[in-house]
Amino acid sequence: MISTIRSDQALNLRERIVGLDRQVPLLDGRLAPYIFLDNAASTPPLRDVIEAVERFLPYYSSVHRGTGFKSRLSTVAYDQAHKIIGRFVGADLNINTVILTKNTTEAVNKLSYRLPIAPDSVVIATELEHHSNDLPWRDRAQVIHVRATPEGRLDEEDFDRQLAKYAGRVALVTVTGASNVTGFLQPIHRLARKAHAVGARILVDAAQLAPHRRVDMKPDDDPEHLDFVVLSGHKMYAPFGTGALIGPQEIFLQSGPEYSGGGTVDVVTLDEVHWAGMPDRDEAGSPNVVGAVAMAAAAQVLMDVGMDNIAAHEEALIEYSLDRLSGVPGIKVYGETDGAQANGKVGVIPFNLEGISHFLVAAILGYEGGIGVRSGCFCAHPYVVHLLQLSGEEATTWRTQLLDGDKSNMPGMVRASFGCYNNTEDIDGLVTMLERIVRGDYQGDYRLIPSTGEYLPANYDEIFAEHFLLED
Numbered sequence: 001m002i003s004t005i006r007s008d009q010a011l012n013l014r015e016r017i018v019g020l021d022r023q024v025p026l027l028d029g030r031l032a033p034y035i036f037l038d039n040a041a042s043t044p045p046l047r048d049v050i051e052a053v054e055r056f057l058p059y060y061s062s063v064h065r066g067t068g069f070k071s072r073l074s075t076v077a078y079d080q081a082h083k084i085i086g087r088f089v090g091a092d093l094n095i096n097t098v099i100l101t102k103n104t105t106e107a108v109n110k111l112s113y114r115l116p117i118a119p120d121s122v123v124i125a126t127e128l129e130h131h132s133n134d135l136p137w138r139d140r141a142q143v144i145h146v147r148a149t150p151e152g153r154l155d156e157e158d159f160d161r162q163l164a165k166y167a168g169r170v171a172l173v174t175v176t177g178a179s180n181v182t183g184f185l186q187p188i189h190r191l192a193r194k195a196h197a198v199g200a201r202i203l204v205d206a207a208q209l210a211p212h213r214r215v216d217m218k219p220d221d222d223p224e225h226l227d228f229v230v231l232s233g234h235k236m237y238a239p240f241g242t243g244a245l246i247g248p249q250e251i252f253l254q255s256g257p258e259y260s261g262g263g264t265v266d267v268v269t270l271d272e273v274h275w276a277g278m279p280d281r282d283e284a285g286s287p288n289v290v291g292a293v294a295m296a297a298a299a300q301v302l303m304d305v306g307m308d309n310i311a312a313h314e315e316a317l318i319e320y321s322l323d324r325l326s327g328v329p330g331i332k333v334y335g336e337t338d339g340a341q342a343n344g345k346v347g348v349i350p351f352n353l354e355g356i357s358h359f360l361v362a363a364i365l366g367y368e369g370g371i372g373v374r375s376g377c378f379c380a381h382p383y384v385v386h387l388l389q390l391s392g393e394e395a396t397t398w399r400t401q402l403l404d405g406d407k408s409n410m411p412g413m414v415r416a417s418f419g420c421y422n423n424t425e426d427i428d429g430l431v432t433m434l435e436r437i438v439r440g441d442y443q444g445d446y447r448l449i450p451s452t453g454e455y456l457p458a459n460y461d462e463i464f465a466e467h468f469l470l471e472d
């Protein structure tokens with residue numbers, strides 16, 4: 001299995017990723033190939049996406065209101081983008097609408113304003129959520145957080161308990177499709193069936209799921225149907241500022257949008273407003289047409305490559321990574337670490353090295369290994385505190401220090417996350433650097449910056465100008 005994922009066989013996607021050939025400077029002045037393992041934050045663009053944007057830009061014009069050829073063409077492209085994104089998530093567009101947003105965060109916020117929620121209703125979320133699928137609900141309803149198991153999976157017994165306890169009052173069940181901290185996949189269709197059985201709808205935050213696994217909303221009359229899905233273009237190889245909210249038209253047609261203005265109406269008098277149909281009603285102002293084209297182009301490539309092929313490649317890479325990482329002295333990998341569980345998660349691996357700050361590990365990887373990762377709490381504070389098994393007292397001490405402006409002791413982890421183009425050489429590069437860090441074999445004199453918690457090497461000036469700067 002593992003031997004099937006050498007770089008030349010990595011779905012041939014490597015050559016289709018922009019910037020993989022770009023060398024980056026190291027602390028000692030050498031240039032090195034960049035190993036990008038921070039795909040859970042944002043992926044690099046696909047060349048196909050850039051090409052689609054370049055082909056489109058000579059025709060770019062305003063949509064829906066212009067009568068010229070370019071406007072007419074842009075309107076068709078923009079409408080097609082909605083359809084392609086709808087197809088990407090298996091939505092029936094006779095019933096559902098695709099609303100283009102800036103990103104997942106905006107999409108969840110939009111739904112939190114637009115979903116009718118009765119005063120005594122609850123929203124059932126989970127302890128695994130990214131803040132973007134938790135905080136928007138807190139102002140709108142009582143949010144019940146279903147517990148995670150000690151290793152960080154959803155505690156489905158607790159889910160069942162909460163659902164039964166609040167049956168009849170659950171406005172929404174909202175779950176992440178895949179965790180941005182552990183990569184754990186949720187049984188979204190099983191949860192959908194259970195939510196529907198008590199009359200609730202379900203939202204799946206597919207920000208981390210969509211780049212890795214097929215998202216299928218299923219027919220609207222299927223008990224396992226996903227009512228709402230949100231996702232981000234920049235996490236699926238199209239970093240042009242577009243995300244999407246997909247859900248039933250009838251929900252949005254019940255009321256006016258939370259954001260109004262040009263494009264959202266059919267008729268306005270000085271006293272009356274007649275809102276437009278979907279999705280115009282919920283896409284106020286001039287939309288990001290280029291972003292829509294880019295996101296749709298990316299969705300089309302992922303569908304053409306086949307999400308099942310991407311998943312198979314990634315599972316093999318996860319298995320390889322867990323195996324290689326287990327040999328690093330003093331490493332603690334969070335979540336289940338058994339390679340055999342690779343099909344239960346997407347390529348996101350959080351870890352710590354014993355006795356070394358996660359901020360420091362991430363800094364050394366970046367400055368001396370040319371390896372891009374992320375460290376900290378990944379916008380999922382409750383989940384990370386749970387995974388780290390911090391006592392209540394430890395968590396309180398840290399929060400107090402942080403609120404006083406000192407992030408020196410901020411708990412966290414290092415996160416390596418894969419895209420569809422990563423290969424075993426990338427993992428080997430990571431493991432080699434981690435082994436060096438454990439041996440103390442690094443050069444920089446890293447200084448802690450208490451206000452951010454980051455470590456920066458002393459006496460080092462970044463040389464961005466040789467790579468890219470808008471002005472010197």
Ligand SMILES: Cc1ncc(COP(=O)(O)O)c(C=O)c1O
Pocket residue numbers: 040041103104105106130132133176178179180205207208232243
């Ligand atoms: C699971 C999950 N949900 C939501 C978000 C927010 O996405 P965005 O920053 O594109 O709004 C992220 C981003 O990391 C995420 O991983």
